[in-house]
Amino acid sequence: MGSYKNKFADNSKYLYLHWQQAKTIRSIWISGDKDVIAQLTIQGYEAYYRWSIKGIFHALTAKYYVYNSYIGDVNQYFANGAVKINLWHGSPLKRIEYDINNGPLFSVYHPQSLHQKFVSVTQYHQQRIAPDYMIAPSDLVSALFATAFHISEHHMLLSGNPRTDFYQRYPKSTSIIQTLKQNNNVSQVLLYAPSWRDSGIAGDRETRTNPYLQAINFESLSEALVYNKQLLLLRLHPNEADLANDISHYPNIINISDWQDTYEIINDVDLLITDYSSLYIDMLQTRADIVFFQFDHQEYQADSRQCYPYAESLPMAGEVIFEFDVLLKYLHTMGESPNIASLTHKKNRAELTQLYWQYQHIESFTVLDNLVSQS
Incomplete structure (x- = not known):
């Protein structure tokens, strides 16, 4: 499990914290930020630096990759064979991914020239990898995620989001x-x-x-x-x-x-x-x-x-x-x-x-x- 920019944040963070407590599955946090790994380790959680021996081993052998943006939240090079669960980090208000039709990101998903195609394939390859599952809190979000990520609506999990569900299940004692x-x-x-x-x-x-x-x-x-x-x-x-x-x-x-x-x-x-x-x-x-x-x-x-x-x-x-x-x-x-x-x-x-x-x-x-x- 991992998050964008090596943070400990958003949906994957709160699912990870739930799984650490519920013990539903062995969950391991991967990050390129050693401070994040140290903080999680001190709290008794299993977490490894991305390029450590254990980080590479678990990235290669994990059954699931759970992330908020792209597989690079965990490791973009070792994801083959893993079931990919993209929890995403926002709601589709602005056009995202393959639905983008203007602006600087357009060429990433719809390259026109040979140069754009080369850049898209080499520098943005993880953006082009479709997840196996996503969560969607409504039919509208499900339909939009399906077109944006090239995923079947049959692989949408209809529910709330971990980031907004967490404090309902695990309320904080102090504000x-x-x-x-x-x-x-x-x-x-x-x-x-x-x-x-x-x-x-x-x-x-x-x-x-x-x-x-x-x-x-x-x-x-x-x-x-x-x-x-x-x-x-x-x-x-x-x-x-x-x-x-x-x-x-x-x-x-x-x-x-x-x-x-x-x-x-x-x-x-x-x-x-x-x-x-x-x-x-x-x-x-x-x-x-x-x-x-x-x-x-x-x-x-x-x-x-x-x-x-x-x-x-x-x-x-x-x-x-x-x-x-x-x-x-x-x-x-x-x-x-x-x-x-x-x-x-x-x-x-x-x-x-x-x-x-x-x-x-x-x-x-x-x-x-x-x-x-x-x-």
Whole structure:
């Protein structure tokens, strides 16, 4: 089992933790980050560095590969013969994999020239390997995953996701959010988790601009947060997490981009601020209000992957904001009146929850336990 960018995160993390406790199957975590391996080992879990002798041995002999993105989460060279279970790390809002029809990733899945075909086969070969099984929490997600990953819908496991099921089965005794509120003397905690912009893959880290500094006056934001007794947790995508280094020094703003994931806190935060990220789909099941701060709407549509056609007519689960000043006003209003979601947005959330979480009542751990027990 493994996760993207050698993290200990997302669906495979929570399935691994379940299997470590339930002992359904011998589960081994593989990572290229020795610190991750050391931390898991200290906790008494079985985990190995990818290129250690044991890491290579188990990658070669494993019956199952369980991952969040691609087989390289475990080992992209030794996966032949293993049953591949892709738990994926998001919901299909933007076009993914073979459904991508524009942007920088188009040539990976639909190479046109000989050069593009060579690059696709040699540098992106693991993206072209279809999984044997995936989990899908609704019929909509099942159909989209099937086309995106070239997998039959008969191999979709209809259930919730491990990342959102875990704390239902294994509730935490203490709340991180409550601790943050007490330690920082605030009454509300906000999570800002914008989507990764595909255009960010162009250019190097030294020369690219920081879109968040261009769109947000963080000094003004910080002052507003202090006044409103609010704390902002900044969570940038792993592909651009370094951009948070320019932001995290302001009062009442904490950079959590280096956290493995945010699923320990999503049930307790008061507001999610996002833009195009499918994280909001997971947040539909929580009590948090949702705001879509889309400061670069036109540029994003031009430069990044398109959304699926169905997404264009979706009801909005929260307020859509394009200007920073309007966002500040929203935060001030929320500080005075915590529950400001409109009746329309509450109704929309109920409709979206049914669309995306049709099978949430079927626990993923039960389904995946049955799969590996019967094989």
